[in-house]
Amino acid sequence: MINWGIRPAEARDGELLKELWRYSFHNDGEAFTDWYFRAYHRFSETLVATSPAGQVVASLQCIDMTLKNKAQSLKTAYIVGVNAFPEVRGRGAVGALMQEALKRSPYTGLLLMPFEGNFYAPLGFRYMNYHGQISVPMGDLYAYSQKAELTFKRFSLKAAPVTDLDRVYSTWQGRYYAFYVQRDSRRWQALLDDLAAEGGYGVMAYAQGQPVGYLLYSLQEKTFYIREMAYLSDQARAGLYHYVTGHRSQLGTVTWSAPLDEPVIDQPAGAKDYITYEPFMMWRFLSPASLPFFASKEPEVPLTFAYKDSHLKRISLWRWEGDRVEPIDQAEVDFSVTPETLSDLVFGHRRRLKQGCDIKDAEAFAAFGALFPSRPLAYINEYF
Template sequence: MEFRLASAEDRELVESLWAYCFEPREHPFFQWYFKKFYRPENVLLGFQNGQMACLTHLNPYTLCLRGREIKTSYIVGLATHPAARRGGVGGKLLKAALSEMKRRGHYINILMPSKAGFYQPYGYELYCHQWKETLPLDALRPLTDRSLHYGFLTSPDQWQCLAPVYEAYTRHLSGYAVRDEASWRSHMEAQLAEGNIAVCFDGDRPVGYLFYQLGEPTIVSGEFVYATAKGKKGLLNYIYNHRSQGDTFQWNEGLHDQSYRFYPDGKEGHETMPFMTGRIVDVKGALEELPYPKDVSGNLVFSVTDPLAEWNTGTWRLSVWHGEGSVEKMPPETAAAVTLPIGTLALLSFGTLAVQDLVFQEKLSGSDAGLELVEALFPQTKCYINEWY
């Protein structure tokens, strides 16, 4: 297969395959995405026998990982033409995408899977789940606070009402998208093309906001964010006031929120939703970007296997001093203290799981001293992200 980045002349090819596999052309999101967000230089095309067989979008993002901003590519819209399916095209496209991301200096990659099982053999692991809450509107009443007031946003110019709430919500979390003015405006434009944005105020201070859609019995919120518990109760009160326009409310929230434990009936409507996978594009580049605990120093020799990126497979030495790391590839005969697949290295980098959990799941093995150092260098964190494209 041959791969190349799209040009302006490829727009019809890109739009056609998106419309075939995802939203139709008349859908509001399709219209917004290709008018406002689409950039041909971020689309990788794959050709087989002179015909386009597949493509994916490599949208640039900035993530906050363990308190440090990291440039990344977010793979979306990965699509294969039906005539080319079941021929290993998807794996070839992912491999080509990794090469392109490495060229760009994006050493960590995220991807929202429709089915995680397709991507896991290629080194992608779920680093972020969310709670998915679905409750009848009448059941919200004991969870509400009526003392707050609300605003209705109609323009991206009002982005500063949302930014401080998001910053408060994501403080102390890992893996989330950093949003500046440009990304906020884009985020809000996409929502306003399909639905509504409401803000909850405690006095003059915004303490919660939600993106939501009306028109169906279930009111669905695509983003539900709050700075305080009172702010969350205020948002639920706002939705409770829509009883004449729906009968159920569905929203997502980060796993770090434990308020479901205090719901009057915790048996109904509470489930986990697999949300985002992460992957290491380049071992050296990724581990030299990450921050480390400043009170931990040492040298970790580890062995990695990668099914797609041959440049990652091998034995490496990570040297950490004063919170910074340097990475060197070692000769093949070098003894490793720890052995792991590339997907596990992503989970450690994001902070998704503790070392003992990865060992139990047989995703990580090594000497006691090696595993102890891994645990010190990659402490578990709380992960969250809510970017959909």
């Protein structure tokens, strides 16, 4: 077995990291790669795997991110850019990197968007949110569109009204979804720069001078591609659909990786075979301390349980009382859970709950599960 070295990236690794990215994500193109490493990448967020000779052969990034749930915030990180040169693939370099990223993380959980779920599932990751991928004839959107008393202002992505965008985004997410990604200036800038590189556009919808919706999009060869649409009312949603269908003389199709509760996904007017259910983001618990963030209520009586993380060789005891889950030194536990168990409970995959559980008090375990929504809805639309 190869003894891969794992260390934080340094400035001297810059050109090799770009070469690795170009090879592993060849569809991104040179313009995106140059922008990514010039404007977005941070060495402080990057881990590399090195060969016994000291050469960088694989890398990943853990980018700080904040989740919001009403008044609560949860600090986490988003693992992106997991890559390796082909000569070391399948030889444990990426596995060693991932294991080290889990060990080093100061957070209670981590996110990633997988290229393949089965690659990350053995490390304890489980899907946490889903999109509805559509590619529909433009005419199918007529059922959802109508003229509205709105003012549309198209804007340059290089000089976007970020304050208005974030106001609509935060209100929309907080109103409709269980939790969401809080976008700071860096994340907004990355989204807008990425879309601008594709020749994209943005438009704000205003009602009586107040922002009520936005659309980020690009016009591709035969399709109107929606990168993101947000709105604060049914009127604003219908008006934005009307804006989209106003392009029917130019384009015949609309493509969108949309929220599952979006009417065109939830109640399709046209053929349902235009819609694909798309697993999107995965989550990995590193400790139970963040459980109150995801819960819909507090336990009526204290719950004491063991947390067993076989991947990281950690066993710990925890007590959940009120709005806090805290480690304890010793206690008679009601049940034990694993990272997978917690994800299955929190994100609604309850048919798998018998895996890895040691249940001594069935009533306590049932009360534990009842603290979480049966299937929380979230729309996370971050790509890096």
